[in-house]
Amino acid sequence: MTSTLSRPAPAPASAPQAPRRAPSADPWHWAVTGASLLAVLAAASSLNGVVEPWTWLMPVLRTLVPVLLAAALTRALGLGSMITALAGVLALVGALTAQFFPRQALIGVIPGPGTSLELQRLLAQAEETVVSQVAPVLPGAGIFLLVCAALGLIAIVVDLLATTMRMPAPCGLALILVMVSPAIVKPTGVGMFAFIVTVLAFLFLLATAQWRENRLASGGARASSGFAGRSAIIGAAALAVTVILPMFVPGFNSGAFPQGARLNVWGNATGLNPAVTLGNDLRNPTGFGRILYSTNSDNPVYLRAVTLEDFSGRRWEPDERNGDRESDVAEIGAEDGVPGAPADSSPVFTRVSTQSYASPWLLTPYAPVGISNLTGNWAWDPANLSILATDGGSTARQQYLVQSRSSALTREGLGNIGPSDTEAVPDVFAALPDDTPEIVRTRTEEITGEFVNPYDKAMAIQSYLRGPEFEYSVEAPVEGGYDGSGMDVMARFLESKSGYCVHYAGTMAVMARAAGIPSRVAIGYTPGSPTGDTEEGPDGVELSEFVVDSRNAHAWPELYFEGVGWVQFEPTPSRGVVPTYAQQAFSPVGPRADDGNALNPSGLPGATGRTDPATDPTNAATGSQGAGSEGEATPATGLLAIGGVALLALLPLLLRTVRTRSRRKSVAITDVSAGSAGAATAAWAETTEIAGDYGYPLEPTDTPRTFAGRLAHEADLAGEPASSLARLRNAYEREEYAERGAAIGSPGAVTPPVPFHGSGRPGPSGTPAVGTPAVGTLARAVSPPRWDDVDTVTRALRRGSSWSTRIRARLFPQSLLNRFRSDPRD
Known part of the structure; x- marks a missing residue:
């Protein structure tokens, strides 16, 4: 008797799915x-x-x-x-x-x-x-x-x-x-x-953008594919590059990026106001803006560019006074309020070669009486003898000759001069703004109150600022937030008692005005270092050559004495040269080797056979710090470089680990809640990529079965690894090809359209071929994927590989050449 098979009942209709959001709807x-x-x-x-x-x-x-x-x-x-x-x-x-x-x-x-x-x-x-x-x-x-x-x-x-x-x-x-x-x-x-x-913020932007992409891809449903982890890896790579790159790119100096590194693209000081870059120049230990000059002066030569007279406002800057300037720089007259040169005075000649230094203000010794060989249009100011380019030109690559005069000043002569007439100089040189801090006035009264003569007051102020309470530092103003100039800056300097030449010069000038002495601040360069070369000047005069750069940038005060004119003082400790008339027996700091009386051979380093670290020109940018500070920075820089290189070397491993953990998490969720979409695909993607890393790549023409069969044969997978590979493949086929909601083999299921492609090769050790469809393989429900199977296949591949292949698979995985994706069929 033949039994009749009843027609299978139709599969129950799946639950209606919520309509997906239209692609154009994008509130994210x-x-x-x-x-x-x-x-x-x-x-x-x-x-x-x-x-x-x-x-x-x-x-x-x-x-x-x-x-x-x-x-x-x-x-x-x-x-x-x-x-x-x-x-x-x-x-x-x-x-x-x-x-x-x-x-x-x-x-x-x-x-x-x-x-x-x-x-x-x-x-x-x-x-x-x-x-x-x-x-x-x-x-x-x-x-x-x-x-x-x-x-x-x-x-x-x-x-x-x-x-x-x-x-x-x-x-x-x-x-x-x-x-x-x-x-x-x-x-x-x-x-x-x-x-x-x-x-x-950049990582947050990356994560937010990826979150939006996931929302769009899933129709608004919640989805996760490890975008936060990828953002963190990108950030780590960016950090490694920014740490390492400045060490090899010219222009970065003074530390490791971003803290302490400064991108110096100009290479020399430029701009209308030389005071703008003064602090930065002093903090740059490399020295740029090289200037050569040769002179027959018997005294150290300061190259002076501009003066600051107006102390009102929060920033001090030079006054161009274009309407008052004289155009003929070949013959410069006497300064306002200053007597002419004595008849018996001998001229001082200085030849200046600016090379890469560029500024609209001309560098000259004080006080110039004539300049020759200049190119361009220049004009001088009768109020301060500053010389400015009037046609947009600069000092760059100029070579010019300056004739100047110098006065033979003595302590006794200056001490006999009384207070100057209020009309001797313009009011701008004596005015104090209303917002002058009280500490400036009270401290000036404490220091100069017992003196009458301007010289005694000036010496009291200079001695106070050069005293042991004050310290030269180019970093303290930055850390304390009072870098630059201005009345509030001077007040904070008097409180902290630490700063560089701008603070010392500005404070002495302001205190001198508070004591009734007209004053101004000069900006330029200290005498520098001798090169040992000489050249012939006008009328056969021998000129000795010196060199200065950004490390010699300096500011100093000039005070007015009636009948004499403007007199230079030096309140900054460890910098510049204290003039003979301003020296006292109890002065705690002597001349520096590079900026001291460099015309005296006994003042050169070679005369004593040793150099004071505090006076070494290479340390001028760091004040009293010795050469050891540079050596202390070297290990830190080396550690940063080693750490950055190590981070870059481990970056592929980190990327691969993040991707693996993301996939492991999605499969782990499946273990708890069967049926989670994408779990089998993630496990199979991990398996194929791991196989590729160990030398068994997935070919574009491969189906899951042909790849699994070839991998089992070429990698000699047998026993549990072969079974794990088969389970991973079956789970992937079910997830990819079965209708949603229907188990393979159940009524209504769709047979996966995969070609045979010779997948019937026998498996190793007598095991069934992994690529051969077993009877009933697709006729029964396949259990959800387990990550243990991925680990089993991975361990088998690792055991069967050489040590070099293992290292390459871990540190330089080939799978990273593919873009981030979840679908391995692309």
Whole structure:
């Protein structure tokens, strides 16, 4: 009797799935735009120290928020990428107009008549700030206009890359652009705080962008593919590169990036005000801006560029006085209030070769009476004898001859001079602003109160500043936040009693005015070091050659004595030369070898056979620190280099480990809750990549069965490894080819469309061929994948490989050449 098989009942209908979100619906772009805003603001934190800290924050927020809000709204309306970029640019123009051109604006945000003229004025103001102020510069509309415009454009680029183009990784280049200016201007580089917050913000942007991609790919459902781990690896790679790169790129100096490293792209001091770069020059131990000069002077020669007279305001800068200048520098007359040269005085000749030094202010000994062989148009100021280029020229690669005069001053002669007439010099040399700190006045009264003559008062001030309480340091002002000049800076210097020449010179000049002595601050270079060469000067005069560079940059006070003129003093300890008339027996610091009486052979290092470390010119940038400080930095630099190289070497291993852990996690979830989508695919992807790392790559024409059969045969997998490989393959086939909700072999299941491709090769040791479909393999439900099977196959591959293959598979896995993906069939 033949039994009749009943027709199988139809498979139960699967539960209706929730409709997926339309691809155009993308509310998650708002999160990426917000992350872009945070990233740009984090990079902008490096501007602290370029401008006064956090003064830039509100103008930048008032610029970036409207720009990114306009871009996000346009994107939400689905108007296209070009319209989004255009909306961002228009919003930037409107935000800048509302902030910086409110009087010229139409309805508050549209540039109106007069905007171009106001723009030119603000740009000129910004240029003046850049060339005439020392960082951090004072907050001003011109400099903030440039900052806000630049950051607004960078924010548009970052938002387009991360949100519209969905390429967040290149945004790091835009963020680096923000930090270029601080790396150039700030003496300590970008700074660790700004660097760390920028890196964290960039990683957050990467993670947010990947989270958005996962949401879009899953139709809004929650998904995870290890994007946070990948972001951390990218950040580690960026950190390693930034640590190592400055050690091999010319221009980075003074430490490891970002703290202590300064990108020096100019190579020499430039700008309208030599005082701008003075502090940075002194902190640069390499020495640049080389200048040669030859002279027949019997006294050490200071090369003087400008003087600072106006002590009002928060920054001191030279007054150009273009309307009062005389154009003929071949014959320079006497300075205002200064008598002419004595009839019996012999001329001093100095030939100067500027080489790479570039400045619109000419370097000359004081006091010049004539200059020859200059190229360009130059004019001199009768108020201070400063010489300025009037045609936009500079001192670069000039070689000129200066004739000057010097007075034979004595302590006794200066001590017999009484207080000067108030009308002897212009008021600017004697005026004290109303905001002069009380500590300046009280300390001056304590020091000079018992003296009457200007000379005695001046010597009391100089002796006080050169006393044991004060210390020369180029770092203390930076750490204490009083670098540069200004009345508040002088007050903080008197409290901390540590600083460099600008602070000593400025403080003595201010205290001299408080004591009734007209004063000013000269900016230039100390005498430098002799080269040992000589050359012939005018009328056969022999000129001895000296060299100076940025390490000799200096500031010193000049005080006015009626009937004599302007007299130089030296209050800075361990720097410069104390003139003979200003020396006292109890002076604690003597002349330095390089800047002392270098014309006297007994003052040279070779005369004694030894050099005082405190006077070594290579240590001029660090004050009293010896050569040991440089040696102490070498091990740290070496450790950083070794650590960076090690991090780069281990980077492939870290990337591979992160990917493996992400896949292990997805399979572990399956062990608890069977049926989680993607688990078998993740396990199979890990298996095929591990096999490729050990020399058994997945070919483009391979099906799961042909690959499994070839791997079992070539790697000699038998026993438990072969069974594990078969289970991984079966789970993958089921997940990839079976209908969702139906087990393979159950009614309604679909047989996987995989070709045979010769997969019936016998397995090793008599085991069934892994690639051969066993009867009922697809006719029964396959258990969820287990990570133990992946580990079993991995251990078998490792045991069957040579030690070199094992090292290559761990440290340089071939699977990293493939892009991050979950589907191995690509």
